[in-house]
Amino acid sequence: MSNNNSSTGKVLSFSGHEYLRQRLILATLSGKIVKIGKIRSENDNPGLRDFEASFLRLLEKVTNGSTIDINYAGTTILYKPGVITGGKIYHDCGTSRAIGYFLEPLIALAPFGKQPFDLTFNGITNDNVDISMDSIRTVTLLQLKRFGIEEGLELKITKRGSAPLGGGEINFKCPLVRTLKPIQFTDEGRIKRIRGIACCTRVSPQNANRLVDSARSVLNRYIPDVYIYTDVYKGEESGKSPGFALSLVAESTTGALYSAEQAALPGETPEDIGSKTAKLLLNELSKGGCVDSLNQWLTLLLMVLGPEDVSKVRVGNLTAFTIQYLRDLRDFFAITFKIKSDTKNNTLLMACVGVGYINYSKKTT
Structure with missing residues (x-):
């Protein structure tokens, strides 16, 4: 599996605006074309919101050769992913959603670019809707380190921006990797x-x-x-x-x-x-487990992208978001997890064999 577009022309179809970002990211990683319809089609104000359109523009900036077709009403998107390029990018996130809305999903793409990601974002750094820059810096990025993404990984908050007007600024840098390491993370400790x-x-x-x-x-x-x-x-x-x-x-x-x-x-x-x-x-x-609720999705995705070897992790309750994410991982990568319930401490042991994802842009050293 490479990050070159190896799509076979089969279109994966979804409906609704929920899980929009994750599906676009999974399409980009898997090289599969995705069609998302019925985006708020029953709503008085149907179609994409400004922050979703902004996220699509950002996706175009970090890839090369992606095409995005949106119908007139804004209720259907056809996304053909290109190659993840990365590089130095500036994006104004506006004030409809916080910076976390835009940065969080991109963390999954960043290690697989042609150039190291160097992103500067403007907007809201802390609110109650999206993950804050503090949580990304102190928890989310540390999940990457378990998979071998370490040197040169950083997030700097240069300006704070509270809701509603924002005015914050952050800089995110991520090194490239050729392949990920498998993980065995089942001991929660104290x-x-x-x-x-x-x-x-x-x-x-x-x-x-x-x-x-x-x-x-x-x-x-x-x-x-x-x-x-x-x-x-x-x-x-x-x-x-x-x-x-x-x-x-x-x-x-x-x-x-x-x-x-x-x-x-x-x-x-x-x-x-x-x-x-x-x-x-x-x-x-x-809730227990070795990964908190906010970061379940990222750990499970990196396990799927890992080498053709078994990765295992212990998690607490699966969130509704994670349950849907597991279905989407199956659709995009044809990978299912083996889930075993541990009644002793009320947690779940999750295991999968990775697809052996390789970033061919990153030369072996």
């Missing part, structure tokens, strides 16, 4: 520490300290090793809207990572956000 980032923009820096105190009052009952950094942005670097947010990460003795995050909505206090995020983290920990 939680040894919790770290976090309390950030605020265009509000009193005291809000960050209040976030920390509130979260610690909940978490210290669970574990003594809790350290939350405060990240206060001023002036130009603080975006265009006032706001504050908290991102927490728990790490186990075997390197499993679990995340939770919240950004303040109008009227919410730092105390509300601090305790709410801490409780969300404890809830995530109670």
Whole structure:
């Protein structure tokens, strides 16, 4: 399996706007043509939204030779993927969705480009709809390292941008790999520490300290090793809207990572956000597994793209998103997972044999 377009002309058809990004990414990786119809066709305002059209434009920027046909009403897309090129790219994400909406799916393409990805995005860095830049930096990118994607992988937050007006800026760099490593990650270990980032923009820096105190009052009952950094942005670097947010990460003795995050909505206090995020983290920990809910999809995808060898991972409850993702992985790559329930700790052991995906643009060294 290579990242050259090896499509045999068979079109995979889907309907609805849900899972749009993942299907476009899977089509790009597999070289399969995909048709997505009935995009909000029953809605008073049918068709693609501005952020979805923006994501399609971004996909064109990071590939070469892709063609995207959209019907007049915007309710059907035909996507013929090209070759993943990568390189230095700038994209304004707007304010309809946060930067996480755009960056998260691209992380799956980045290791397989012709050139290393060097992306600069403008927009909202923290909100309550999409994954924050903090969670991507401290949890999502570390999933890649297990598969051998390591040196030169970084995410810098140069400006924070709270909702609704954004004004944040990030830079993401990812090295190329020729092939991935298989993984055997089935030992959850015990939680040894919790770290976090309390950030605020265009509000009193005291809000960050209040976030920390509130979260610690909940978490210290669970574990003594809790350290939350405060990240206060001023002036130009603080975006265009006032706001504050908290991102927490728990790490186990075997390197499993679990995340939770919240950004303040109008009227919410730092105390509300601090305790709410801490409780969300404890809830995530109670599910068990070696990968948290937010990052199940990425780990499973990289297992599928891995060498023709068995990869295994332990997960907690599968989210509705992951269940659909498993179906889509089967459709695009003809791979099914062997799933075994472990009743002792209420988790699932998932195993698959990879397709042996090779990035031929990356020369062997």
